[in-house]
Amino acid sequence: MHEWSLAEAVIEALTQVMEQEGARRASEVEIIYGEMMELELDILKFALEELSKGTPLEGSKFTFNEERASFRCNSCGHRWDFRQVHELLPEDLWVSEPDGGRESPIHFIPDLAQALMVCPNCGSRDFEVESGKGLRINKVILEV
Ligand SMILES: [Zn+2]
Numbered sequence: 001m002h003e004w005s006l007a008e009a010v011i012e013a014l015t016q017v018m019e020q021e022g023a024r025r026a027s028e029v030e031i032i033y034g035e036m037m038e039l040e041l042d043i044l045k046f047a048l049e050e051l052s053k054g055t056p057l058e059g060s061k062f063t064f065n066e067e068r069a070s071f072r073c074n075s076c077g078h079r080w081d082f083r084q085v086h087e088l089l090p091e092d093l094w095v096s097e098p099d100g101g102r103e104s105p106i107h108f109i110p111d112l113a114q115a116l117m118v119c120p121n122c123g124s125r126d127f128e129v130e131s132g133k134g135l136r137i138n139k140v141i142l143e144v
Contacts, residue, residue: 003040006135007047011057013137018056023142026060030139034132035069035082069132071117078121082132085117 014026033039041064052058069082118125 003043073119075124
């Protein structure tokens with residue numbers, strides 16, 4: 001449930017910008033969030049709505065865009081994406097479901113991806129997350 005604390009941070013950052021700019025309203029706010037965050041968008045939207053009540057952000061339109069995760073190996077320079085990560089995990093870490101299906105553990109604990117992953121090309125653990133982490137406000141349309 002990190003959605004509520006994220007929403008709080010977003011509202012706080014936006015309120016500051018609006019004060020600095022002397023804005024009355026923010027008609028539109030565009031948020032970019034990383035694929036690795038595995039956000040529940042519905043919860044985030046709801047939290048933003050609730051937390052903006054009674055603030056200048058009440059009634060602002062929030063839009064969301066997902067940023068795909070990608071990784072780059074520091075040893076060999078190979079790049080890969082989050083889709084492949086699921087296939088690269090050791091077999092015994094997968095979670096069995098009652099209906100016989102399997103669920104990647106990353107679905108439950110995104111941080112696992114970084115802890116368990118190795119470069120699919122050379123096997124190195126020395127890699128960087130190029131994109132797909134975190135959340136940022138990409139665009140705000142202010143009304144002064
Ligand atoms: Zn590599």
